[in-house]
Amino acid sequence: xxxxxxxxxxxxxxxxxxxxxxxxxxxxxxxxxxxxxxxxxxxxxxxxxxxxxxxxxxxxxxxxxxxxxxxxxxxxxxxxxxxxxxxxxxxxxxxxxxxxxxxxxxxxxxxxxxxxxxxxxxxxxxxxxxxxxxxxxxxxxxxxxxxxxxxxxxxxxxxxxxxxxxxxxxxxxxxxxxxxxxxxxxxxxxxxxxxxxxxxxxxxxxxxxxxxxxxxxxxxxxxxxxxxxxxxxxxxxxxxxxxxxxxxxxxxxxxxxxxxxxxxxxxxxxxxxxxxxxxxxxxxxxxxxxxxxxxxxxxxxxxxxxxxxxxxxxxxxxxxxxxxxxxxxxxxxxxxxxxxxxxxxxxxxxxxxxxxxxxxxxxxxxxxxxxxxxxxxxxxxxxxxxxxxxxxxxxxxxxxxxxxxxxxxxxxxxxxxxxxxxxxxxxxxxxxxxxxxxxxxxxxxxxxxxxxxxxxxxxxxxxxxxxxxxxxxxxxxxxxxxxxxxxxxxxxxxxxxxxxxxxxxxxxxxxxxxxxxxxxxxxxxxxxxxxxxxxxxxxxxxxxxxxxxxxxxxxxxxxxxxxxxxxxxxxxxxxxxxxxxxxxxxxxxxxxxxxxxxxxxxxxxxxxxxxxxxxxxxxxxxxxxxxxxxxxxxxxxxxxxxxxxxxxxxxxxxxxxxxxxxxxxxxxxxxxxxxxxxxxxxxxxxxxxxxxxxxxxxxxxxxxx
Numbered sequence: 292x293x294x295x296x297x298x299x300x301x302x303x304x305x306x307x308x309x310x311x312x313x314x315x316x317x318x319x320x321x322x323x324x325x326x327x328x329x330x331x332x333x334x335x336x337x338x339x340x341x342x343x344x345x346x347x348x349x350x351x352x353x354x355x356x357x358x359x360x361x362x363x364x365x366x367x368x369x370x371x372x373x374x375x376x377x378x379x380x381x382x383x384x385x386x387x388x389x390x391x392x393x394x395x396x397x398x399x400x401x402x403x404x405x406x407x408x409x410x411x412x413x414x415x416x417x418x419x420x421x422x423x424x425x426x427x428x429x430x431x432x433x434x435x436x437x438x439x440x441x442x443x444x445x446x447x448x449x450x451x452x453x454x455x456x457x458x459x460x461x462x463x464x465x466x467x468x469x470x471x472x473x474x475x476x477x478x479x480x481x482x483x484x485x486x487x488x489x490x491x492x493x494x495x496x497x498x499x500x501x502x503x504x505x506x507x508x509x510x511x512x513x514x515x516x517x518x519x520x521x522x523x524x525x526x527x528x529x530x531x532x533x534x535x536x537x538x539x540x541x542x543x544x545x546x547x548x549x550x551x552x553x554x555x556x557x558x559x560x561x562x563x564x565x566x567x568x569x570x571x572x573x574x575x576x577x578x579x580x581x582x583x584x585x586x587x588x589x590x591x592x593x594x595x596x597x598x599x600x601x602x603x604x605x606x607x608x609x610x611x612x613x614x615x616x617x618x619x620x621x622x623x624x625x626x627x628x629x630x631x632x633x634x635x636x637x638x639x640x641x642x643x644x645x646x647x648x649x650x651x652x653x654x655x656x657x658x659x660x661x662x663x664x665x666x667x668x669x670x671x672x673x674x675x676x677x678x679x680x681x682x683x684x685x686x687x688x689x690x691x692x693x694x695x696x697x698x699x700x701x702x703x704x705x706x707x708x709x710x711x712x713x714x715x716x717x718x719x720x721x722x723x724x725x726x727x728x729x730x731x732x733x734x735x736x737x738x739x740x741x742x743x744x745x746x747x748x749x750x751x752x753x754x755x756x757x758x759x760x761x762x763x764x765x766x767x768x769x770x771x772x773x774x775x776x777x778x779x780x781x782x783x784x785x786x787x788x789x790x791x792x793x794x795x796x797x798x799x800x801x802x803x804x805x806x807x808x809x810x811x812x813x814x815x816x817x818x819x820x821x822x823x824x825x826x827x828x829x830x831x832x833x834x835x836x837x838x839x840x841x842x843x844x845x846x847x848x849x850x851x852x853x854x855x856x857x858x859x860x861x862x863x864x865x866x867x868x869x870x871x872x873x874x875x876x877x878x879x880x881x882x883x884x885x886x887x888x889x890x891x892x893x894x895x896x897x898x899x900x901x902x903x904x905x906x907x908x909x910x911x912x913x914x915x916x917x918x919x920x921x922x923x924x925x926x927x928x929x930x931x932x933x934x935x936x937x938x939x940x941x942x943x944x945x946x947x948x949x950x951x952x953x954x955x956x957x958x959x960x961x962x963x964x965x966x967x968x969x970x971x972x973x974x975x976x977x978x979x980x981x982x983x984x985x986x987x988x989x990x991x992x993x994x995x996x
Contacts, residue, residue: 298423299395301497301505305428308396310487311442312371313342316363316394318385319377319401320346322354327400327448328376332357334452338445343368363388372396374436374446379403382432386418390425397422399431400448405493406433419495434492435468438475440485441511447472459484460513460597464502466491466520474518474586482733483594486511498523504531507538516593517544525891529578529914533766536579541596541756543581545589546571573912574891576928577921579763581752591745592752594738599683599713605754606630608681609654610672610703612661612689617654620687620743627751628759638678645670653680654687665699672706676714683750684714687743693727700731707737713753715739717746762924768916774961780990782830786871788969788986795958797971798951800984802873808850814872815846823873823984824849826856828865832987835902837863843875876984878977879934879943882910883951884970885959893959893966897922897952899931900973915960922949922956935976947980965991 299305315335321328332346332355344357345366351359360366363373373394377385379401389397404415415432422429430436438445440456449468457479465471468490475488486509489502499522506512515535522528535542549568575582581596583589607629609620621631631653634642642651645667648658655675661668675684686707691699707714718732720741732739740746777783777791789799803814804827815822826839834840838859841852853870860867882900887893891914898910911925926935926945935943951974959966967990971983 298428298496299426301428301501303505303508305395306505306509308371309398309428309430309437309489310439311342311444312396314345314368314371315340315342315446316345316347316360316366316370316373317446318347318363318373318375318389319381320348320354320357320359321376322351324355324451329354330451331374331376331446331448334445334447337452338443338455340444340446342371342444345370363392363394366392370394372398374448375399375401375431376448377401383414383418383421386421386429390421390427393425393427395427397427397429398434398436399429399492399495400434400436401431402433402492404432405495415493415495422496429496430489431492432495433468434490435471436490438488440487457482457484458486460486460511461516461593462486462489462506462509462512462514463516463518464489464491464499464506465518466494466499467518468492470518474516474590477586478590478594481590481594482739483590484597486513494523500524500528500531503528503535503542507531507535507540513540514593514597515540515542516589517542518589519544519546520548522890525574525888525914529574529891530766530768532575532578532580533763536760536763537765541581541593542579543583543589543593543596543752543756544575545583545586546575569908569910570888570891570894570912573910573925574894574914576759576911577762577913577925579756579760581756583748583752587745588748588752591738591740591749595713595715595749595753596756598738599715599753601757602682602713602754604630604682605758606632606680606682607685607750608634608675608678608683609685609687610657610668610675611654611687612657613687614656614658616687616743617652617656620654620685620747623744624747624751627747628754629747629751632680634675635678635680638674638680641674642671645674661699662695665702668699669702669706672703673709676706676710676712681712683712683753684710685717685743685746685750686714687717687746688719690719690721690725691728692725696725696728696731700728704731704735704737708735710737715746715750717741717743719743759924762918762920764918764920770916771957771960773964774958776965776993777990780992782832783988783990784827784829784831784868785825785834785986786827786869788988789983791988792955792958792969792971792983792986795954795961797954797958798947798980798982799971799986800873800876800975800982802871804869805872806869808853811849811853811870811872812846815844815849818872818874820846821875823871823875824852824856825871825873826860826865827868827871828860829868831865832989837865839865873984876975876977876982878975879931879941880973881931881935881948881976881981882970882972883948883955883974883983884968884972885915885955885966886968887959887963887966888914893956893963895952895956895959896970897925897948898929904972913956915956915963917953917956919949919953922952925952942978943976944978944980945976948974948976951981951983967991 323329349361405412441458824841824844880901885895893915899907909930969988
């Protein structure tokens with residue numbers, strides 16, 4: 292997004308000019324129908340564009356059956372939109388001409404700008420500013436523009452349209468034009484109806500966040516599906532995603548192109564754990580976005596969210612034709628958050644009357660009985676549909692040949708279609724061998740997937756959005772007031788880190804800084820005769836690996852312990868600043884930290900702590916500011932949650948831990964202008980509360996002119 296003039300909002304009226312203009316100019320239209328500039332108008336002709344199309348080319352009088360205008364100034368019509376496909380050197384003056392005509396919606400397909408380096412980026416910024424100053428909005432450059440299936444507006448420059456698309460309610464938004472076409476064709480080939488396709492290219496003006504926000508108000512869009520290479524304005528994107536959630540419009544996203552983020556501090560555990568994929572995953576989940584890990588999952592989850600009603604819960608009843616499939620489905624579904632409960636007692640009784648060769652279960656193996664008795668399969672599926680223990684249904688079939696397909700599949704399809712609960716069919720694909728099966732399945736009125744993996748992923752996405760996003764709150768957030776920059780910079784030692792955090796309301800362990808054995812003995816006696824003894828060295832973040840931490844030190848052991856600490860420090864070449872004596876705490880070890888992320892700004896991390904924190908990598912990231920519901924959901928999502936929830940009689944104070952996370956969130960948010968990273972590791976959680984027993988804060992080195 293360019294700076295300077297405030298651009299007009301991308302509201303429903305302006306979005307419609309991009310997606311379905313009443314009048315359109317194609318600037319740079321060509322007679323070469325194999326080129327991008329020729330395919331645009333040919334595709335519009337082929338698909339029956341209902342608006343007024345004007346072609347601009349100063350070197351032609353006619354292009355196809357259309358008059359060619361020398362320039363935009365020669366068009367006697369009010370123009371809603373322009374698509375620019377001129378050579379890159381002509382783009383700036385073309386944008387000036389669009390601005391002079393007052394065209395509100397401009398799409399620049401031409402490449403050769405910011406993707407090539409600083410010079411191209413500068414040119415791009417200049418012509419984007421020209422458009423903004425004229426009150427216009429722009430998609431691109433370096434994109435294929437938009438394709439509106441719902442209204443039959445398909446000005447695609449990269450390939451020739453030779454067939455009709457199937458309309459629907461899923462809108463695809465992509466940075467990449469090539470992947471957008473891939474997604475669109477795969478969706479259409481699977482019977483997934485598409486409302487529109489929007490490609491953003493270099494995002495010189497309209498970016499992903501603003502497009503998501505605009506689509507929230509688009510009545511024809513039910514699900515917003517994103518293929519993302521980047522997010523420019525993280526805060527704005529999260530606001531748009533939360534607004535989509537409030538409007539009951541699921542956002543499903545696949546983020547590609549993860550790379551290490553260079554601004555994080557490796558001196559902290561948080562810096563080592565805050566890889567781009569981890570931050571993106573945590574923050575997207577925080578905002579209610581369903582994250583996909585591949586193209587098929589992206590499309591399949593979007594399809595279910597657009598077509599199936601809300602399941603009452605995450606419990607799935609599974610009908611299969613294979614005992615091996617029962618195990619396979621269970622192994623794949625459970626880690627995805629799906630539950631496979633046993634059938635209810637009444638269902639077990641009814642199944643018992645039907646089954647001859649198997650024990651009723653879930654997943655249920657129909658066995659070979661299905662071959663001799665096709666009606667049996669319908670009875671079993673109907674029985675599953677009525678089971679109060681199941682919230683949705685998956686029918687998993689084999690790759691039937693023509694005869695068996697005609698004998699068996701119609702009853703299975705009919706049962707799934709008649710289900711009062713959300714249902715999917717998974718039919719393992721064997722193309723060219725089982726075409727009759729596919730003919731029948733293609734006509735099914737329920738979603739059909741070619742493997743159980745795809746069905747599981749799709750059901751998991753459906754369940755995640757409906758049952759794992761209750762924490763998502765209003766889009767508007769209030770940032771913490773900016774805190775004054777501390778006088779120190781770089782890696783603060785533990786004592787200074789804790790003093791800084793304690794002043795910000797973060798609970799830290801009760802401890803004292805001493806200069807020798809005598810004071811250490813007094814401190815340990817004050818803490819009840821047992822304490823933790825650490826050596827303090829300037830700029831040292833991690834002490835354990837140097838042998839500079841002694842736990843459970845009794846008062847009479849203080850002198851010997853300090854001597855050992857001094858010896859370890861000397862061996863490592865470390866200066867001694869003093870010794871920390873702290874009260875000893877026992878409980879669950881967690882880590883709480885944060886950093887200032889290049890995309891999302893201040894983010895908080897919480898997870899399993901201790902010396903193996905980086906090995907476990909059981910952490911969640913949240914963007915600031917936080918809400919209590921978001922913190923609670925993040926804690927429950929951790930693999931260590933069963934430990935926090937209480938095991939073997941232990942009752943850790945989860946509310947106390949949540950309070951630490953919230954306090955750290957406020958600290959990071961307030962220090963966003965000077966903080967690099969910080970962590971509390973471990974935070975000890977016991978029945979009495981949660982307290983940080985070690986801390987590291989890293990502050991940007993202050994630059995001087």
